[in-house]
Amino acid sequence: MLGVFMIWAISGTFVISDISLETTSALPIIAFLLLMTAAITKAGALPLHTWLPTSGEYAPASVMALLPAAIDKLLGIYLLVIIVKEIFILNSPALSTILAVIGAATVIIAVMIAMVQHNLKKLLSYHAISQVGYMVLGIATGTPVGIAGGVFHMLNHAIYKCCLFLCGGAVEQAAGTPELDRLGGLGKKMPITFVTCLIAALSISGIPPFNGFVSKWMVYQGVIQMNPAQTGTAANLWPIWLTCAMFGSALTLASFVKLIHSMFLSRLPDELKDVKEVSPAMTIPMIVLASLCVFFGVFYHVPLKLFIYPALNTPETSIFGTWHSGLATILIIIGIGLGVLIWLVAKLSRNVRTVPTWTCGEVQTNEAMRIPGTHFYKTVSRMGGLKQLYTGQEKGYFDPYDQGGRCGLGLTGFLRWLHSGVLPMYLTWVTLGLLIIIFIVCEIR
Amino acid sequence: MNILCIPVFLPLIVGFVLLFLPNKLKSTSRALTLIISGLTFILGIRIFTGGESAYNWLILQLGDVNLDLLLITTSLSKFVLLFAMGFGLLITLYSLKSVGPNAKRVNEYYGAILLTIGGSAGILLSNHLLFLLIFWEIVTVSLYLLITTGGKNSNFAATKSFAMIGASDAAFMLGVCRFYARRLYDMGNFGDFCNLRY
Numbered sequence: 001m002l003g004v005f006m007i008w009a010i011s012g013t014f015v016i017s018d019i020s021l022e023t024t025s026a027l028p029i030i031a032f033l034l035l036m037t038a039a040i041t042k043a044g045a046l047p048l049h050t051w052l053p054t055s056g057e058y059a060p061a062s063v064m065a066l067l068p069a070a071i072d073k074l075l076g077i078y079l080l081v082i083i084v085k086e087i088f089i090l091n092s093p094a095l096s097t098i099l100a101v102i103g104a105a106t107v108i109i110a111v112m113i114a115m116v117q118h119n120l121k122k123l124l125s126y127h128a129i130s131q132v133g134y135m136v137l138g139i140a141t142g143t144p145v146g147i148a149g150g151v152f153h154m155l156n157h158a159i160y161k162c163c164l165f166l167c168g169g170a171v172e173q174a175a176g177t178p179e180l181d182r183l184g185g186l187g188k189k190m191p192i193t194f195v196t197c198l199i200a201a202l203s204i205s206g207i208p209p210f211n212g213f214v215s216k217w218m219v220y221q222g223v224i225q226m227n228p229a230q231t232g233t234a235a236n237l238w239p240i241w242l243t244c245a246m247f248g249s250a251l252t253l254a255s256f257v258k259l260i261h262s263m264f265l266s267r268l269p270d271e272l273k274d275v276k277e278v279s280p281a282m283t284i285p286m287i288v289l290a291s292l293c294v295f296f297g298v299f300y301h302v303p304l305k306l307f308i309y310p311a312l313n314t315p316e317t318s319i320f321g322t323w324h325s326g327l328a329t330i331l332i333i334i335g336i337g338l339g340v341l342i343w344l345v346a347k348l349s350r351n352v353r354t355v356p357t358w359t360c361g362e363v364q365t366n367e368a369m370r371i372p373g374t375h376f377y378k379t380v381s382r383m384g385g386l387k388q389l390y391t392g393q394e395k396g397y398f399d400p401y402d403q404g405g406r407c408g409l410g411l412t413g414f415l416r417w418l419h420s421g422v423l424p425m426y427l428t429w430v431t432l433g434l435l436i437i438i439f440i441v442c443e444i445r
Numbered sequence: 446m447n448i449l450c451i452p453v454f455l456p457l458i459v460g461f462v463l464l465f466l467p468n469k470l471k472s473t474s475r476a477l478t479l480i481i482s483g484l485t486f487i488l489g490i491r492i493f494t495g496g497e498s499a500y501n502w503l504i505l506q507l508g509d510v511n512l513d514l515l516l517i518t519t520s521l522s523k524f525v526l527l528f529a530m531g532f533g534l535l536i537t538l539y540s541l542k543s544v545g546p547n548a549k550r551v552n553e554y555y556g557a558i559l560l561t562i563g564g565s566a567g568i569l570l571s572n573h574l575l576f577l578l579i580f581w582e583i584v585t586v587s588l589y590l591l592i593t594t595g596g597k598n599s600n601f602a603a604t605k606s607f608a609m610i611g612a613s614d615a616a617f618m619l620g621v622c623r624f625y626a627r628r629l630y631d632m633g634n635f636g637d638f639c640n641l642r643y
Contacts, residue, residue, distance in 0.1 A: 311521035
């Protein structure tokens with residue numbers, strides 16, 4: 001809000017379409033940074049992201065699906081685009097570098113934390129943070145393809161993350177818990193939720209031919225095409241941004257392998273044997289969103305031509321090299337079909353006897369043989385450097401809210417110490433204050 | 446009423462009313478939210494398929510001082526609006542079953558959903574930074590309300606979210622005072638200062 005009033009002070013108007021400020025002097029740069037802070041806090045980028053996982057842990061899944069996953073992302077990134085394209089002329093290389101650093105750091109750090117989460121909604125919340133990094137990075141590139149990619153990713157993210165939270169909500173409602181180590185084997189019990197969640201998980205992981213792949217691909221192109229004349233140092237550091245973006249995507253896939261295994265593929269716990277698929281009122285929104293993930297990926301030209309290019313006044317010809325989504329989709333379907341065929345042939349041709357697991361001289365219980373997905377990346381969480389990161393994150397060392405709270409407590413402690421109730425102490429402070437005022441006044445004169 | 450006003454003010458008004466509805470009218474709030482979110486989605490489609498339009502509503506006039514609510518559509522805002530309204534409808538549909546009949550604070554939940562829909566439409570259509578800020582805050586408050594419906598321990602999460610998202614609001618007052626004093630000093634004319642459109 002301070003940023004808004006700074007803009008008014010500089011431009012003399014509150015009307016957005018009448019404002020166009022160069023980011024060449026201090027005041028517009030400060031105003032830009034303040035507005036950017038508001039936008040990225042809403043969207044959930046680092047370092048003001050910590051409200052999102054806390055909310056994810058306690059808020060209903062439908063709330064997380066509506067606001068942090070969908071509408072907050074749309075509004076936050078919408079504001080960022082308005083700031084970058086309409087209110088300001090982004091011609092300061094330093095600002096581009098700041099945006100790129102925020103974007104790349106958000107992608108990597110958030111996904112690293114997401115990997116070791118055991119709570120379904122908290123894990124999804126960290127991925128909601130991580131994906132904002134791609135949007136910010138795309139916009140930071142300053143290239144038409146990068147900005148279009150960032151905005152397209154905003155839309156795609158809203159779709160698949162909303163779907164993931166709805167699937168998570170459905171699982172939580174059916175199983176009664178969002179804790180991954182208490183879930184498993186729900187794929188057969190909740191097939192619609194499983195398939196929609198799988199599609200959304202593949203989309204967020206940037207697997208072709210789904211929508212997440214297309215927008216990430218555009219962001220990568222934007223990063224490679226960064227122009228040093230426009231973005232200065234940020235352009236010279238493009239290999240770093242690209243590495244962060246691509247590595248982040250790989251880690252996202254790793255994280256969702258764990259999630260899908262934990263919820264749907266591992267052994268079914270005994271207490272979840274009576275779980276059933278949720279009602280159509282809950283599955284219909286998931287199906288709609290999963291269908292959009294497929295449609296916006298396979299027929300990516302449709303949303304780009306219909307929504308993204310007109311919204312950004314981007315010429316269509318300036319975007320994309322070669323990506324034949326139709327051919328790739330056909331080949332992927334053929335590959336999956338062949339795999340299923342081989343599996344069926346192998347299953348039908350073998351004569352296999354299934355018996356309970358027998359080891360150490362006794363038959364093992366179902367619970368003893370369960371391998372929860374939460375065990376997948378324990379090694380990562382114990383690695384040197386990362387262990388400290390995870391411990392610090394758990395203790396709230398990187399949380400501005402916690403740190404602000406600690407500073408506030410320190411300040412109140414100090415004030416409480418000052419207000420001891422002893423009259424001579426107050427008189428001492430009054431005298432000291434008077435002396436300081438006299439000193440200042442004398443100095444000024 | 447202009448078509449741009451309906452997706453903004455209809456959900457806001459109905460959402461505000463739902464917040465205070467007695468608990469026994471849960472079914473009414475469900476039905477109203479479904480109808481309003483469906484209607485706003487249809488309006489979102491109409492606004493998206495229609496041409497660019499604008500709406501100007503003079504809210505305050507004191508002498509030379511004008512404060513107008515400016516709503517405008519751009520290619521960017523139209524497509525984001527379409528999807529924001531779509532998400533609103535899908536979540537309302539999902540909530541019909543996920544927020545069960547035995548859940549507490551159902552009316553508050555649906556009221557906050559509608560406030561979110563109306564506030565989002567306001568942010569996307571507003572061409573005036575002050576109104577954009579007001580709608581921005583409405584969405585922040587509705588996020589707070591929605592998180593608190595999560596039950597035990599959700600108050601802490603809601604307060605944290607509200608504090609972090611609203612952190613810049615403290616700077617707002619500071620900004621007002623700072624620039625109020627500066628502009629008043631520079632102009633020596635209160636009327637010019639308050640005239641928000643130049």
